[in-house]
Amino acid sequence: MDRRAFLGTLTLGLLAAPLAVEAQQPAKPVIGYLSSRSPTESADIVAAFHRGLREAGFVDKQNVLIESRFAEGHFDRLPELAADLVRRRVDVIVATGGTVSVVKAKPVVPATIPIVFAMGGDPVKLGVVASLNRPGDNITGVSFLINRLAGKMVEFLHDMVPKAAVIGFLVNPKDPNADADTREVQAAADVFGQKLVVAKASTEGEIDSAFATFVERRIAALLVDTEPFLADQGVKIVALAAKHALPAVSQLRIFAAAGGLASYGTSLTAANRQLGVYTGRVLKGTKPSDLPVIQSTTFELVINLKTAKALGLMIPPSLLQRADKVIE
Numbered sequence: 001m002d003r004r005a006f007l008g009t010l011t012l013g014l015l016a017a018p019l020a021v022e023a024q025q026p027a028k029p030v031i032g033y034l035s036s037r038s039p040t041e042s043a044d045i046v047a048a049f050h051r052g053l054r055e056a057g058f059v060d061k062q063n064v065l066i067e068s069r070f071a072e073g074h075f076d077r078l079p080e081l082a083a084d085l086v087r088r089r090v091d092v093i094v095a096t097g098g099t100v101s102v103v104k105a106k107p108v109v110p111a112t113i114p115i116v117f118a119m120g121g122d123p124v125k126l127g128v129v130a131s132l133n134r135p136g137d138n139i140t141g142v143s144f145l146i147n148r149l150a151g152k153m154v155e156f157l158h159d160m161v162p163k164a165a166v167i168g169f170l171v172n173p174k175d176p177n178a179d180a181d182t183r184e185v186q187a188a189a190d191v192f193g194q195k196l197v198v199a200k201a202s203t204e205g206e207i208d209s210a211f212a213t214f215v216e217r218r219i220a221a222l223l224v225d226t227e228p229f230l231a232d233q234g235v236k237i238v239a240l241a242a243k244h245a246l247p248a249v250s251q252l253r254i255f256a257a258a259g260g261l262a263s264y265g266t267s268l269t270a271a272n273r274q275l276g277v278y279t280g281r282v283l284k285g286t287k288p289s290d291l292p293v294i295q296s297t298t299f300e301l302v303i304n305l306k307t308a309k310a311l312g313l314m315i316p317p318s319l320l321q322r323a324d325k326v327i328e
Helices: 003-024 043-055 075-087 099-105 150-160 178-191 204-216 228-232 234-243 253-257 268-283 305-310 317-322
Strands: 030-035 065-070 092-096 115-119 139-143 166-171 195-200 221-224 248-250 262-266 299-304 325-327
Touching (some): 030 075, 043 268, 075 092, 139 268, 150 317, 166 178, 234 248, 248 253, 299 317
Parallel strands (some): 030 065, 030 092, 115 139, 166 221
């Protein structure tokens, strides 16, 4: 071989070497992240998911890729968003941002793709899993039981506004837990001899109409149901409650932080951190059927004393002592 031919062969070999090494590197697994909420309003739970994922040894864009889809409160978009992730051939689908995400995604996702969820409703009663210990061939997750606390919130509301004879309940009829939550709130209101006014809202305009109903029916206090759309509209709801001088409570801590009177529920960030941990375990090869559904058992009571004073309410000292956080 002459010198010129040798140099040409050497150059081609050097150029091909990096390509060969690159071709040998395994492809990064892909997570399909599906949420019924908006990315802005759910930034805290997205960050918590990433923390859990890091604990399991995965970092976005380093050794895993995340394809995110947010329905931004439009629940009817969830099946198509889930189908889009299936077409993307993701390795696992994470369904969070409310019970509705996994309820809408499960019928669309084939059994070959694992699903890991975080939801506030009862996954067994809603048919999401067969049982908590043996959830199913391709599905498991975290149940943070927040939708079972509606009745408890009525009790707290009664303690803080004992003279409230008529209370309101704001609920999104499109949420899978809506009927069960309404029954629970009604039963709790009956215990305290309170009349319950239920108003439904799944759009911003319907929230305004709901408050017009509450004012017309002269409710003295308000319970806001826990679900993705109403959570994303928390600032608007708190502002309307303040405008009409209505003590308002919810199960979400962010509601009290935004100016609502109080909140009582499990930590969404803790649940979504665990969601990240479980997702990492699935990516490492653990079958979802071998991962029991985790149930959150730690509850937080947050009281906004600043809002209470603005409403002229005296919060019982015993309740303040029970609070995990008092906002002053």
